[in-house]
Structures are given as C-alpha cells and as structure tokens.
Amino acid sequence: MSAPKRVERPLSPFMIGPYYRPQITSISSIMIRITGLGLIVAIALITALIFAAAVSKPAFDCVNWFATSWLGWLIWIASAWAVWYHLLGGVRHFLYDAGKFMDIPTAEKLGWGMFIGATVLTVITIIIAVV
Amino acid sequence: MRYLTPRKRAEGLGAARHGTAHHVAMNVSGWALLFIVPVFVVVLARTIGHGYEHVRDTFANPLVAVLTALFLFVGMRHFARGAQMAIEDYAHGGTRTALVMLANAVSYLTIAAGFYALIKLAL
Structure with missing residues (x-):
C-alpha cells in the first residue's frame, strides 16, 4: 500500500546545442553554474x-x-571576474524570483549586463589591488 | 483504512527527492554572501602579493579573521549545495551519491583547514 511503484523516469536532455540555439538568456544562466564551480x-x-x-x-x-x-x-x-559574475547572477535570481524583469527584451539586457558588469567590477578590483 | 495520506506517499518523490528547502537555503546563503563577498574581495585584493608578515598580520586581525571565517563557512556550504544541484543534473545512481559526498567533504575540509589557520594566526 505504502510502497510506490518504482519507475525509471526519463532524464531531461541537455537542451543548448542540439535543440536550442545559444541565446544570451541561456548562456548567461549556465555561466552562473560554470563560474560557481570554477571558484573552488x-x-x-x-x-x-x-x-x-x-x-x-x-x-x-x-x-x-x-x-x-x-x-x-x-x-x-x-x-x-567569476565571483562578480556569479554575484550579479544571484542578484538576477532574486529579481526573477520577485517576478521582475521577466519580459524577453529586459531579460536579454540583464544577461548582457552581467557580462559587462562583471568586467567593470573586475577592472575596479584590479585597480583596488594595484593602487 | 489507509493510514498514509496521498501527500505523504508523494513526498520526496520529486526530481530532487525533496521540496523547497534546497532553494530556500541557496537564497538565504546567497543573500548573506551578497554582503560578505564584496568586502572579502577588497580585503583579498589589498593582501595578495604582499609578503609573509603582511599576510599574517592581515588575517590575525580579528575583524578580517571573522570575515574570512564567515566567507569560508557560508561560501563553502553554498558551494556544496550548488555543486550538488549540478551533480544531480548530470550524474546518476552511485556516481551521483559519491560525487555529492565528495562535494560536501571538500566543503567541510576547506572550512576546517581555514578555521585551523585563522585560529593559529590569532593565537
């Protein structure tokens, strides 16, 4: 009665590449995972x-x-660069979770904003380190 | 008479085997790191490249030591949970279990090594 029937559930395929063209929204999302793991x-x-x-x-x-x-x-x-990118990605998660900036043009701008923002913050970090 | 409710039978059978606890934990540690990381990055940027005495003095400072301890603990627990999410997406069965344990082991060992060093530097 209590034992549920064991079923082999299908695995979700890796979508980017074979099924989806790379887009700034998906690439900026997967970059959060890559930077997070790389920070080790x-x-x-x-x-x-x-x-x-x-x-x-x-x-x-x-x-x-x-x-x-x-x-x-x-x-x-x-x-x-990775830590600033990952941090901006986290902020984007908070914004998305709050239901903000979900329309596609704004979401795409946020994706580019993360790459640009991380680069600017990295330059500032290097200046702080050198000066 | 059924003693188990349908909800009880369904619990833990999602793709991740649990509910929202993981997501909540990532958000809570994420908010904490939003404040910890920028300060720690600045401290680190001002410290790396300096010599033995400078590095020792920096991390012997109680405020820097507490900041570093917070960074390592909150950061490495956040890392282990994030790594677990990635592992659960791509690895299955025994490999998945082993890799999740490895991620947690790396997380706790890094915290332990960091705390040992900070305590030794403070004494």
Missing part, C-alpha cells in the same frame, strides 16, 4: 595561502610563489 580553484588557493601562512615561512613562500606567479595572477583575475 580560488577558494582552494586562498585557503592554502592562509594555511601556509599559519604553518611556517617556507610553506608560505612555496604557496605564495605560485599565488604570485603569472598563472597565480591569471587565477586571481579570472576568479575576480
């Missing part, structure tokens, strides 16, 4: 840097060598 690299590096600083000077010098190498700076700058 920066968080691992941040944690490694703090951990090494707490352990010993040789350990810190080792991690800091990587963190300030060209690859390290590339990770920091890419992660700054």
Whole structure:
C-alpha cells in the first residue's frame, strides 16, 4: 500500500546545442553554474595561502610563489571576474524570483549586463589591488 | 483504512527527492554572501602579493579573521549545495551519491583547514 511503484523516469536532455540555439538568456544562466564551480580553484588557493601562512615561512613562500606567479595572477583575475559574475547572477535570481524583469527584451539586457558588469567590477578590483 | 495520506506517499518523490528547502537555503546563503563577498574581495585584493608578515598580520586581525571565517563557512556550504544541484543534473545512481559526498567533504575540509589557520594566526 505504502510502497510506490518504482519507475525509471526519463532524464531531461541537455537542451543548448542540439535543440536550442545559444541565446544570451541561456548562456548567461549556465555561466552562473560554470563560474560557481570554477571558484573552488580560488577558494582552494586562498585557503592554502592562509594555511601556509599559519604553518611556517617556507610553506608560505612555496604557496605564495605560485599565488604570485603569472598563472597565480591569471587565477586571481579570472576568479575576480567569476565571483562578480556569479554575484550579479544571484542578484538576477532574486529579481526573477520577485517576478521582475521577466519580459524577453529586459531579460536579454540583464544577461548582457552581467557580462559587462562583471568586467567593470573586475577592472575596479584590479585597480583596488594595484593602487 | 489507509493510514498514509496521498501527500505523504508523494513526498520526496520529486526530481530532487525533496521540496523547497534546497532553494530556500541557496537564497538565504546567497543573500548573506551578497554582503560578505564584496568586502572579502577588497580585503583579498589589498593582501595578495604582499609578503609573509603582511599576510599574517592581515588575517590575525580579528575583524578580517571573522570575515574570512564567515566567507569560508557560508561560501563553502553554498558551494556544496550548488555543486550538488549540478551533480544531480548530470550524474546518476552511485556516481551521483559519491560525487555529492565528495562535494560536501571538500566543503567541510576547506572550512576546517581555514578555521585551523585563522585560529593559529590569532593565537
């Protein structure tokens, strides 16, 4: 009576590409997931840097060598863009959840706004870091 | 006589096996991170590239330490839930279970390593 019948439910197909043309609304949405997952690299590096600083000077010098190498700076700058993009994406989720800006022209502008906004905020972050 | 209501029979059978709790948790941590992340990014931007003593002094500051702890805890729990959402979209069966456990393990280990370092720097 209580045991529901087990059924193999169909899996939803990956829509972008074979079924849907890429659009700014879908691409800006999937970029939230990519940036969110990618940020684990920066968080691992941040944690490694703090951990090494707490352990010993040789350990810190080792991690800091990587963190300030060209690859390290590339990770920091890419992660700054990713974190700002992901944050703007979150704000867009809050706006959508409130039922705002759901019409297609505005939604498409919001998608472009996230790419432009993240780039502007990254430039500001670099200026804060350098000055 | 049926003791289980139809609602009870249906609970947990959605695609994600649960209801709105996940969405609510992502929104709550998202709102928190909206305030934590910009401040932490500025602190980090002013710290990276500096030497051993500067980095130690920065994270030994109680305000920076609390900010970093909040960032790591709220951020890594938000990450684990978000990663779980992605895993549940693309992986199934045992792989899905293993990957969700891995995401949570990475999340808690990062929090633990960060807290250990912050406490050691503060002492």
